[in-house]
Each structure stands twice: as structure tokens, then as C-alpha cells.
Amino acid sequence: MHVVVNAAASVDGKLSNRRREQVEISGEEDFARVDRVRAENDAVLVGIGTVLADDPHLTVDGQSLRAARQAEGRPANPVRVVADSRGRTPTDARILDEAAETYVLVSEAAPENRIEALESAGATVIVTGEERVSLSEAFRSLESCGVESVMVEGGGEVIFSLFEEGAADELRVYVGSMVVGGRDAPTLADGEGFVEGFPTLSLREVERLDDGVLLSYDVE
Ligand SMILES: NC(=O)C1=CN([C@@H]2O[C@H](COP(=O)(O)OP(=O)(O)OC[C@H]3O[C@@H](n4cnc5c(N)ncnc54)[C@H](O)[C@@H]3O)[C@@H](O)[C@H]2O)C=CC1
Numbered sequence: 001m002h003v004v005v006n007a008a009a010s011v012d013g014k015l016s017n018r019r020r021e022q023v024e025i026s027g028e029e030d031f032a033r034v035d036r037v038r039a040e041n042d043a044v045l046v047g048i049g050t051v052l053a054d055d056p057h058l059t060v061d062g063q064s065l066r067a068a069r070q071a072e073g074r075p076a077n078p079v080r081v082v083a084d085s086r087g088r089t090p091t092d093a094r095i096l097d098e099a100a101e102t103y104v105l106v107s108e109a110a111p112e113n114r115i116e117a118l119e120s121a122g123a124t125v126i127v128t129g130e131e132r133v134s135l136s137e138a139f140r141s142l143e144s145c146g147v148e149s150v151m152v153e154g155g156g157e158v159i160f161s162l163f164e165e166g167a168a169d170e171l172r173v174y175v176g177s178m179v180v181g182g183r184d185a186p187t188l189a190d191g192e193g194f195v196e197g198f199p200t201l202s203l204r205e206v207e208r209l210d211d212g213v214l215l216s217y218d219v220e
């Protein structure tokens, strides 16, 4: 599985504000780039924290991008994936609409009635990990369903886990020219944090977009 992590952060590294409300960090050019990255990949993944905070749709906005995918024999939109250990995804979440196929990754600790509710709402549920979803294991299951590349859009907890598991191949961070602040505001990599063995990155490209900077890294 090829894993591209993409996020937008303020200059102080925050993904959203201390109330976990979505902050528009990207500008028009960066949102258009994000749409192209979605269109390039077989899947788009977020954590349940992002679903509960933002209720994202995770589809490709650009009609020409969707048409190009279909011309290649692919579905108009990538599949949508949520890492949701306890199966808390609301059954009326936008990611469960019919615009694309949706996989919900749950752990063995997810209540059976939640799994049934998600399946009734149209999701394909994959059980992996005891208490928490094992992302690496889930990627192997997704590969067996034909998913070879995934764009991970966040949030900070899921991005940290990917680095912890050594599962990320690329990181693209759009740094918007703003300060959000707040010790409790989500950052690019939350989780427990590293005290040693920090993942190292190799800077591939720096590009000015809107009034900010896109940093593209390979993960070593
Ligand atoms: N600026 C940006 O580019 C983006 C910002 N966001 C913001 O990030 C915030 C949400 O981020 P977080 O609260 O960090 O939530 P998150 O979206 O990273 O989800 C974390 C939750 O996912 C579940 N999970 C299942 N398996 C997991 C695993 N292996 N590792 C980690 N978590 C796992 C856990 O229940 C955990 O609490 C929101 O405020 C949202 O607006 C989210 C995406 C992009």
C-alpha cells in the first residue's frame, strides 16, 4: 500500500482550533491540489475524530477529475475509509452516502450492534486490532479489495499512528500563514508523541501556494 499523508497546518502546527472546529487553512489553490491528490488515489482515509468534528464528504469535487478516473475504468470517487475502533460513525454521516464506497475499520472491541448498524447504512466493516484499529493490518485487508494507494487526510491522532507503525510513505503539509494557538488544539501528529526514534523525512519540494507553502516529504 502506498500511503500519502496530506494535511493543512497553521504556522504553529495546528490542524484546527481548540474546540476542534474546522479552520480554513488552505486557500483555493491548495484545495484544488487536495482534490487532485484525492483523484490520484484509490482511497481517502480519516479518523473518527475527524468524522465527528467535520462530517467530511471525502469525494472528488472536480467533474473533469471524476470523468478522468471513470475513463480509466475506475470509480468516479476513491473509496472512503474511517479508522473507528468502536464503530462510532453516525449512520447519517456524509461519508456513508452513496457517492462512493465506504469502509469502516473497527477493532474487536466494537459493539456488535454498531457493526450491524454501519453495515445496514451501507458500509463495509473490516475488523482489525484488539482495542484499537491496526492501520498496517487494515491496509493489507484493503489491498486484498484492490486498494493500492491511500491518501490520509488526518487528523492528528491517526497521522501519529501511521508514523508510529512506520506505515507512511509521503507527507505533504500545507502551511497556511496563520496562527491558531491553544495547547489543546490538534496538531499534525498527536498521539503519545515520540521521545526517541523520531521519524525522519527527506524534503522533496517546497512550493508557494495561495499565501502559504506546500512542503512535500518522503518518509525515510
Ligand atoms: N487541517 C487539516 O488538514 C485537517 C484537520 N483535521 C482536524 O483534526 C481534528 C480531528 O483530529 P483528531 O481528534 O486527532 O482525530 P482523528 O481524526 O485522528 O481520529 C482519531 C480517532 O480515531 C480512532 N482510531 C482508530 N484507530 C486508530 C489508530 N490506529 N490510531 C489513532 N486513532 C485511531 C480513535 O478513536 C481516535 O480517537 C478535527 O478538529 C479536524 O477538524 C482533520 C483532518 C485534516
Ligand SMILES: Nc1nc(O)c(N)c(N[C@@H]2O[C@H](COP(=O)(O)O)[C@@H](O)[C@H]2O)n1
Binding pocket: 006, 007, 008, 022, 023, 024, 025, 026, 027, 034, 046, 050, 054, 055, 056, 057, 058, 059, 153, 154
Ligand atoms: N487540506 C485541508 N485544508 C484545510 O484548510 C482544511 N480545513 C482541511 N480539512 C479537512 O478537509 C476534509 C473536508 O473534506 P470535504 O470537503 O468534506 O470532502 C476534512 O477531512 C477536513 O478535516 N483540509
